[in-house]
Amino acid sequence: MLYKTKYLIRLLIITLSVDMIDITLIAQNHPNLILTKPGVEKIRGNMDAAPLFAQTLAAAQNEVDAEIDEGIAVPVPKDMAGGYTHERHKKNFFILQKAGVLFQLTGEEKYAAYIRDMLLDYAKLYPTLGLHPTNRSYATGKIFWQCLNDANWLVYVSQAYDCVYEWLEPAERALLEKDLFRPMADFLSLENPRFFNRIHNHSTWANAAVGMIGLVMGDEGLVKRALYGLEDDQIPEDARDNDGGFIKIEGKNVAGFLAQLDYSFSPDGHFTEGPYYLRYAIYPYLLFAKSLVNHKPDLGILEYRDGILTKSVYALLYQSDPRGAFFPINDAQKGMSWLARELVAAVDITYFHAGDDPTLLSIAEKQSKVFLDEAGFQVAIDLAQNKAQPFAHQSIEYRDGDDGKKGGLGILRMNGTSNSELCLVMKYAAHGMGHGHFDRLSYALYDDDGEVIQDYGSARWVNIDQKGGGRYLPENKTWAKQTIAHNTVTVNEKTQFKGKVKAAEQQHPSRYFFDASNPNVAVVSAKETSAYSGTELHRTMVMINDEQFRNPLILDLFRVEATDSQQYDLPWWFQGHLLSTNFDYTAETSSLSTMGEAHGYQHLWKEAEGKAKEECAQICWFYEGKFFTLTRDAQADDALIFARLGANDPDFNLRHDPAFILRRENTKSTLFASVFESHGTYNPVREIPEHPFGSIQNVTPLYGDAQYCIVSFETKGGREWVFMMANQNASTDAQHHVQVGEKTFEWRGVYALEEK
C-alpha cells in the first residue's frame, strides 16, 4: 500500500512537472512506438504490393501460432545462457514482440490475448523475484543472469505492450505497469547504476529499455532518465565489468542515450568495441530512436550529431567482408553478418528514415525478410518495384574515438582479373574497452569465400551452454586477446602493454596515412609507440592491382625502431593446409611442446622450424579451392616456425589453427617485408589445378631507417617493382631523395610504386 501511494505521488509529480502530458490522450494513441496507427492502416490496405513483407509476416505468424499452440511458459529463472529458463524467457520476448505486430496487422485477437496472458504471468512472477540465483555478473538481472538480458526483454516487450495497450482493460494496464514494467525499469536504472549509467553497449540497451517502456506508459520521468542518465550514480572510478572493462570513462561523467550517441561513436560512425558489438547495440539505438521520432519529432534524434546513427549503420555495413560477415575485431563471434535480425531492422529503418538509398535494398534482398513496420513495408514495396541497386563495398578509413583522433581502421578492397574481391582490414584503433584485444597494427584478409588470413575472434561459443554457459571462456583472456593471436609483431614474447587494459586504454595508435583513391595502388599506414617501451612499430600495407596477377597483391612493410636488442615474432594466421616451402625445416614428428609459458605462447604447439636457404622464404598453401603464396625477405638467422594452436586447452575450447611465424632475435631496428599472392584454383570435381604456383620470385628491402623504406619485388618472369616510402612526412607534396649505393631513388609524396 505504501509503495502504491508513493508510486502514485511520484507519477503525479512527473506528470505535472515534466511535460504536462495528458495521459488520457496518449492512451488513445497506441500503437505509436514502432508501429503507428496510420502506418498500420497503410500496411493493412496494401499488402499485395509488398510480397516480401507479406512473406515475413506469414513466417512470423507460423512461428507465433506454433508457440500459442504449445502454451505459455514463464518459468522461475534459474539457468545461465543456453539453459532452459534463459532460452525460454528469451524466446518469450521475441515471440511477444512478433505477436504484438501480428495483432496490429491481422487484427486477430488471439495474439492480444496471448500477450496479455503471458504478461500477467510475468506480472505475477516478477514481484517474487530476487536477484537471479547465478550471481555471476557485475550487474545480475532478475529474469536472466545479467541485467543486459532483462533490458533486451524490456526493449522487445515494450513494443508488444504498445501494440495491445488500447486493447487491454485499464485495470490490466495498471497491474502490468505497477507489478512489472515500472519496477523493472527502476531495477534496470536506479537499482543498477553501473549497468545503466555507462558509455557501453550494455547501457544502450538499458537506456532504450527504460525509455521505450516510458514512452509507452507515458512516463516522462523514465524517458528523461533514459535520455540523460542518472544524475548521481556514485560509481567508483576503477569499477569494472565482467569482461575487465572499466565502467567509467576517465575524466568524463556522462550517461544516458544522448551521451551514448556522443561518446560511443567516432564522428564517422565507428564504434570502438567493433562491428560485432555494434550489430548488437544497433537494435536498441535504432528502435529507441524510431520511438523518439514517433513520440518526440522535435528532438530530431536522427539528425543528432550530424546524423550519427545513420553513419553508424553504414559503418557497420562497410566493416564486413565480401560476403557481409563482420570483421571479428576485438571480442567477436565469427559468422555474424548483415543477415542478423538487428541488421534487418537497421537496413530498413535507415532506408525509410534516411534517404531511400537504393543500394540498401540489395542487402534487404539478401536478408530475404523485412522489419515488420512501415519502414520494412516500404522496403518490400520498393524491392517489388525493382528499385534495388548493388551495395558497393568501398575502400574506406574509419577514425576511432569520439573526437576521431584515436587511430582507426583502414579497409582496402579491390577486384582482380579473377573478379573476386580481395579485402584487407588493418586495425590501429583505440583499445576496444572491456572487449578490446591487444592487437595494434594487426590485419585480416578476406576474399569472396571468406577468411584468407584470419583474426581469431573471441574464445566464446555464444549461448552454447556446454561451453561455459555461453560466456567468454578462460582462453579468451589467455589466448584470444593476446598479441601473438594476431597478425602483428610480438616483442620479446610479451603481449602489448603486458596485457594491461588500463594502460592500453590510455594510449592509442596513430594513423599515418591512408589513400585508396588510386584504383591500382591503395595504402594504409599507422604507427604505435606505446605498446612496448622503447619501441616504435610502423606498419604500411599496400594493395596492388596489375593485370599480370589474377588477384591483387599485398605488400606488407613492418618497421620496428628500438633502442635495445629484442626478439620479434611476426605470425601469419593463414587458413588452410601447407603445400610447400622453398626452405628446409625440421618437423617435430614424435612429440610436441609448447612455444612458451605465457602471453598466449602456452597455447601454441611448435610443429616445425627451419631456416631460409635463399634471401626469401616462401610458403604455398591451399584453402577452399584456392592456392596462396607468401614471399618474405628472410635474414640468415631468422627462424621460420610452423605452429599450431591447441596447447594448454584442457576443455577443448580452442580451434586447432595453423600459423607461420617469422622470428628475428637479438635485433634493434629492423624491417619486415613480404608479398602475399592469391593465384590459383582447384576443384576436386575437375581435379585440374589452375595457376598452382605464385608469380613472385623475391621481395628485397633495399633501404630502411627511421626516415625511409625502399623495397623491391620481382616476378619469376623478370618484372620488378620498387616501393618507396617516407616514414616521417605524410605530406603528399614533399619531394624525397634517397641514395643507396650508386642508385638514386626520387619520388614525391608519402609513397611511390614504380615498375623498373
Place this chain on the structure above:
Amino acid sequence: MLYKTKYLIRLLIITLSVDMIDITLIAQNHPNLILTKPGVEKIRGNMDAAPLFAQTLAAAQNEVDAEIDEGIAVPVPKDMAGGYTHERHKKNFFILQKAGVLFQLTGEEKYAAYIRDMLLDYAKLYPTLGLHPTNRSYATGKIFWQCLNDANWLVYVSQAYDCVYEWLEPAERALLEKDLFRPMADFLSLENPRFFNRIHNHSTWANAAVGMIGLVMGDEGLVKRALYGLEDDQIPEDARDNDGGFIKIEGKNVAGFLAQLDYSFSPDGHFTEGPYYLRYAIYPYLLFAKSLVNHKPDLGILEYRDGILTKSVYALLYQSDPRGAFFPINDAQKGMSWLARELVAAVDITYFHAGDDPTLLSIAEKQSKVFLDEAGFQVAIDLAQNKAQPFAHQSIEYRDGDDGKKGGLGILRMNGTSNSELCLVMKYAAHGMGHGHFDRLSYALYDDDGEVIQDYGSARWVNIDQKGGGRYLPENKTWAKQTIAHNTVTVNEKTQFKGKVKAAEQQHPSRYFFDASNPNVAVVSAKETSAYSGTELHRTMVMINDEQFRNPLILDLFRVEATDSQQYDLPWWFQGHLLSTNFDYTAETSSLSTMGEAHGYQHLWKEAEGKAKEECAQICWFYEGKFFTLTRDAQADDALIFARLGANDPDFNLRHDPAFILRRENTKSTLFASVFESHGTYNPVREIPEHPFGSIQNVTPLYGDAQYCIVSFETKGGREWVFMMANQNASTDAQHHVQVGEKTFEWRGVYALEEK
C-alpha cells in the same frame, strides 16, 4: 621392318577372317564413333529446342577459341602430373575432343584445321620419343609419366580424329595413322601387356583407347585386341603395380574389354575399387561401348551381362552422399561427385540408350551441362520440356565380387522430422585391389551438408604438383590404408591382415543380413573372420526413425569373439569440435606424444584420456551448425581417448582431424554398443541454439554371446527400447527365445526392435 611385316600380315588375317568389313565403306561414314552423321544432322537443325545443349556448346566454343588464339603447344614430355608438360598434353586432349565436336556441330573449318595441325605436331614428336624420362611407373608412358595418361589421350583424341577424318587429306590420315595412332595403340597394348592385359581401371582405358582408335581407322585387329585382350602376355603371377596391387587375378587368365565387364563388376554393378575409381573408369567403359553401339550394334554391348554397364552407372549414383559426393571408400579424393565430367557423359548416355529414366534428368540439371552428342541433345530437349523428376537416393545393398558373393556395401538412408537425410554406408566388401584399405566393417555417416562421421579417403592431392607430383603420398600407406584410420575395431594396435594386400585379397567379409524394407528400422549386418587370427568380428548397424527424434538414430553393435585376451580400439572419426563429455578426462596440456610406433598409431597424437564415471560415456560435439551426441556403453576399465591426426608427418601431408577412441584391454569376447544422435542446430547469425542436448540417456547391453545380442537404450524422458538380434541365424522366420535373469525375450526373425 620385320615387325611391320608381321603386323601387316596379322592385320590382313584379322580383316579377312573376323568380320570381312569393307574398310573403304567405313572411311566414308565418319563421324560414327560418338557423334554420328544422322545425329549431327538432327542436332544442327534443332538447337533451339535444347537450350542447355546450346549453352554447353557455347562454353566449349569459348574455351576452344581461347586455346586456338593462344596457339598450339606440343612440348617434349618431361614433367610429372601437375607439371607443365603433363598439364599441357592433358589440356590438349580435352581441347582436341571439343574441337572435333565443334567442327561437326558448327561446320567451322578452323576447328578441323586446329586438330589437323596439332595432330601433325604430335605425329612429328611421337616417333622421336622413348619412354617418358620420369620412369616412375610400372607402365611408363611416352607423352605422360604413365601409360594410363597416354591411354586417356587416345580415348579423347580418337573422337577428334573421327570428327575430322573425312575432312583430312588421305595422305594426312595415312601419316597420322602410321606415325602416331597405330604405334601408340601398339605401345599401349603389345608393348605394355601389364598395363593392357589386366582386370583394372587402367586397362579399361587401355582397351578403350586401342578399340576406339581401331574403330576410327577401321582396324579390326585393334578392335579385337581391345575386346578380347592379348592372347599371351607372359606376365608373372606375382607382378604388381605402383599402388601395390597385383596385375593378375589369381587363377584367372582373362583380359580385354569384355573381360573387364565380366570381372570388374559384381552382378549388380558394384566396382570393387569403389566409386571414385568407377567414376574414372566409367568414361572409357561408356565411350567405347557407345562406339560399339554405333559400329557393331550386333554385339549388343549395352545388353552384355544383363545390362551391366547401366547397372554400374546406377551403382555409381547410389554410392554417393545426399549431395552427390561419392563415398570415399578405398583410395579416393574427397569431393568428387556426380558433377564430374565423366558423370555428365554417363548420365546422358544412360538416359538416352537405357530407358529414358526421368530421374536422371534432375541430375543432368544439377550438372548444368550435357554431353555434346545426340544423347546430351536429347537430355537437353527433355529438360526443356520439364520432364525431370527428382532422383531418389535409396537404401540399397551392393554385393561385391564378380559372382556377387564377396561381401558388399550396405547403404541406409532415412529422412527425419527435420527433413534432412541421414545416410550410412557400411563396408564389408572385398579388398579393393591396389587401392584397397584395411577397413572391414567400417562405416561413414553423412547428412545433407556432407560428412558427419568421416572416412579419411586417400592421402593424395590429385594433380597438385607441390604434394609429391600429385601421386599417392607415403602417408597413404602408413596412414590412410591402416585400420585405425577407419571407424572399425583395431585389435592389438595392428592393422587387419597385418597390412598384407595378398592375404586381404584372398579373403572377404561376409554379409549376414540387410533389410531396409521397414521405413522406420533398417539394418545392415556383416561378419569378418580372417582379418585377425582367432577373432570373429560382427557388426550390426541399425537406423531408427521415431517421431520423437528430429533425425534418425544409429544403433551400432560391434561384437567380437576371440579365443585370447586382446586389446580393442574402436574410434569415432567425428567431424567438428568437442563441446562436452559426461566423464572426466586428463588432457595433455604442455606436451604431446604419439599413440604408437606403427600401423597408423605413429600418426596419432594423444590429446586426452579419461574413464567413464557412469555406465555410459557421452560426448557432444558441434559441426557446421549442428549438434551431435554419441552415447556408448562403457566398462569401468575402458579408456576413453581423444586423439588427433598429424604426428610423424614431416611434410604436412595429413589433415589434423580429431577422433574419439574407446579402448578395451585384456578382453576376449565382448560387445560394443552405442547410439548416435544428430539433434540440434545453431546459426552464428541467430545465435540461438535449437535442441543443443541429446535425448538419449543410456545404452545398455543386456545380453551378448555368440548366439544373441540384446541391447536396451533409454531417453531422458524415460522411453526405452530393446533391440534383440540373432547372431547365427539369418532366417526371417526363426523363433528366438532368450532368458536373462528373470526376463524373457522372444522374437521372430533376425532382429526385433521393441519399445518397452
